[in-house]
Amino acid sequence: MLRLFVRVPPSDDGNCATQFAIGVGLFIAGVVTIAMVVIPLATVNQSVANLTSGALKCTSETEQVEASGYAENSIPENYLEIYQRVGEEKGIPWNVLAGIGQVESHHGRWDGPGITEGHNDWGAAGPMQFGALDGSAAGNSWGGEPIMPVEDRPEEGYGQDGNGDGIVNVYDPEDAIPAAADYLLDHGAKEDIRQAIYAYNHAWWYVDEVLEWAEKYAEGSYTASASIATAVNCTLTADGNFIGSAPDDLVQAVVDWALAQRGKPYVWGGTGPNGFDCSGLVMRAYESIGVTIPRISQDQWNFGPRIPKGQEQPGDLVFFDVQRPGEPPGPGHVGMVIGDGLMVEAWCTNCGPIAVREYDSPNRAPIMGFTRPLEAPEAKAQLENR
Structure with a gap:
């Protein structure tokens, strides 16, 4: 334990737009394919997440795996x-x-x-x-x-x-x-x-x-994700609802899809199915209900109305002020709000797998704001034409 390794604090510096632009060529060359090899991940079977109608469900019994x-x-x-x-x-x-x-x-x-x-x-x-x-x-x-x-x-x-x-x-x-x-x-x-x-x-x-x-x-x-589900789905909001409970069935499906990706690795330029970057994760989540939103975080920021802080709700997107010279203007990181100050996100290569984390934290880049993609006219039109 604790040998001579220096821990680099996680940061939001992995700009999704730049990663995507640079990563396309690498993906074609097969580099991302290598990065997306599924690493055996551990599961804490504290809860069972059931992807049925409505919110992910919470159970609290402990289930240990049998010894091989x-x-x-x-x-x-x-x-x-x-x-x-x-x-x-x-x-x-x-x-x-x-x-x-x-x-x-x-x-x-x-x-x-x-x-x-x-x-x-x-x-x-x-x-x-x-x-x-x-x-x-x-x-x-x-x-x-x-x-x-x-x-x-x-x-x-x-x-x-x-x-x-x-x-x-x-x-x-x-x-x-x-x-x-x-x-x-x-x-x-x-x-x-x-x-x-x-x-x-x-x-x-x-x-x-x-x-x-x-x-x-x-x-x-043996795979990982149920350990994270415990903290999210077995936690109640101040209103008595489970974290991750969206305002309607359509948004709930988006939130459930994003939460179901927990435990998968962050992949630079990744759009799934085995790994994602930040904007790739939220893009695919909305795609799961037939809504196409832009690919990169800077364009996602301009899709859908801005939501004042304090009025965000599950399914909204939260954007962070991560910008570097030579990159498109706008936020360089995005996550999906799931309630009570928590989001599901693909953070960065060295930050661990897709997981639920706090978004309003002193350890994070400043928040630029929130958007509600399904309120965008383009999204409404897509839903009407489904």
Whole structure:
């Protein structure tokens, strides 16, 4: 965990228009096809999103995947039991925890430094490789000493006594695995599992490798999106409606389609079906109901009436002030409003998969405004002629 990787804060700098213009040639050459290879992604089966009439539905039961024969034969029996128990207790996929345990320490079986005692060169320790050394590159996310009595555990840190033996021990999988689960949860695992794994170790190759192992450990197919559905579809607005509930069935179909793309990768110049850029996602969402809107964000900004801030509703588009020299004038990023300050978006190459995020955030570029595409005369004409 937390090796020598520098995390680059996500930004809105990936201008959809420029990416599309440059990306057309690359797409023809096949580069985008390579980028769109579906990477195995993990699912937190906290909720089941049913694409039926009306809004996406919310259920809250936890469903853990069964262990594959490969998992039963390759993971030590005690580790497999802990992964599965902690996954059930914490509401996080046990096989993702197992993927981290495999990549970090071969489930405690590596004989390198820091697995059963001491620290590695970056200050990480234990089978889940928590930062456990003050002043080291990895820091001390464990909190306190690697091994300490429960009463000595500081308030800060993720170290815990998972087996109730009175000792908080980073080298004990019964303590380290639930601590890893809490770390992932605190870093948004229920909204974006890939981003949470990235927070655990700041490298996208690491995320991919963990999820490849998670897929091997799962019985049957394993894909990502339900984890994000939990945060969106099981949340109520101030009016008592589920997030993502649109004002009418037509807009609801657009919102449902966009939400169903969560977990798919951001692809530069992508218009689906396996990956999208920001404007490609919203274009295809409206296309799903037979309405054609412009391809790039700058042109989308001029399609449909502007909506005052505070009056936006699910299905509206939110545009961001991302502009660079040589690009067309207008906003360079767009997302789809789903309610209560949230949007579904394809953000940027290094920002994780398509997901739900806040749009009015200090970490984002300034908002230029909102539009309502179905109120555009062109859209109304298209709907009348369907």
